[in-house]
Amino acid sequence: MELVEDLAGEDRQRASDRLVAMGEAAVGPVLAVLCDERSPVEWSTAALVLQRIGEPALEPLVGALAAAATTEVARRCSSTLGGLRVADGGRFAALLSHPAPRVRESAASALQDLRADVEPYLPALAGVLDDPDEAVRRRARLAIEAAGWLAVPMLREIRRGTGRRRTAALTTLADVGGWDALDEADRRAVARLIEIKAAREAPAPMHLCGSWFAVPTADQPAVLDAFGLAEPRAVTMRLGGSAWTRDHHGWSSVPHAECRRTYVTPALDGWTLVFGKIPAVAHAAPADSETVWRDEVRARCAALSARFGAAHCYGASCGDGWTAWCLAEDGEVIRFYDAFEPGDQTGEPHPAEAGLRLPHISAFPMEAFEGVPREGIAERFREIQRTLPAQAHATTLAARLSVDPSALGPHTTVAGRAVLALTPCGLAEPSTPGALAI
């Protein structure tokens, strides 16, 4: 069909419009191009035509997806199907019982795009929460989660029933509304599970991204008070770390998503560690947040050290080379260093930095090669490399001065309980959504 060939040419817009006007008659030839990996037509151009044709393209697309010989063709069909213009989600809901897992997954994905409008199809989605295919189960959970609180009564109903769907329903409830979405029985069940796991939990290395405070005390209530935290709830260390990582990486778009709660560790080798975004930093405009962070950290470390004798703050990033530390004693900051703001240091290098190279200082300064003849440069380079001091990092400093959270293990002494506590933002907001590792 000539018009279909025109989809690869200059005139593709006009060709697209005419094919869309033809409707059902154009579906076969356009679908053939979509599924042809060697066609000169961009598959996204063909996809758009089918999506605009809508309803008449549904059955042929489903057939092509179920029969796709390569993952690329399956991907194209599935992506096209997800954006197909159909009158209502009922057509997709019906596909949730299709024999091909790919088709069920695409249907759930299309329903997920309906967000709150997915409500009439929630029972159909609940029906695949125990689908034999993991990808289908995951999509169904996401589609139900997209409905938000509208889905809570149905999920609680599933929790009161039997079968494998109960576990999926619990995760989805937590994803929708956190603790608030759970009914009394589930709250008791989760609390019981936390107690069982906490009783035999050994400290484990934490994934570090963000900043944390370290205070040399086992007096947890005093630490909670000093940080203005309320309503501590006993959790596992794993759950506390999981909440911090989740909040820090901003997977939620609700207000105060990052500053509602704080993880306070048990005393680890005599130090209580505090993980959570400082509300003033979370509320600052993105352009100011780093300055606000440096001011807040200095002020807090100084104040904490006046009360506890010493206080440290450490920073690390899992995405780039950022690291920082702030050390305070008896009410005064004695050292502050931020690898990305080396001009803003406080104090002399701390004795714990001895033998280490600060990250902002180049390992290979230009003067190291001054007067070295051309043929000697490689040798000089190797010589410097051999004698290069290790780069200082918050975790190195923490290991020397307090306790390194990335190296926790059975050797770490633990006293007391891990808790998640609420910041003033958390007291004013509902519980943070998101299922956490227990």
Ligand SMILES: [Zn+2]
């Ligand atoms: Zn806040």
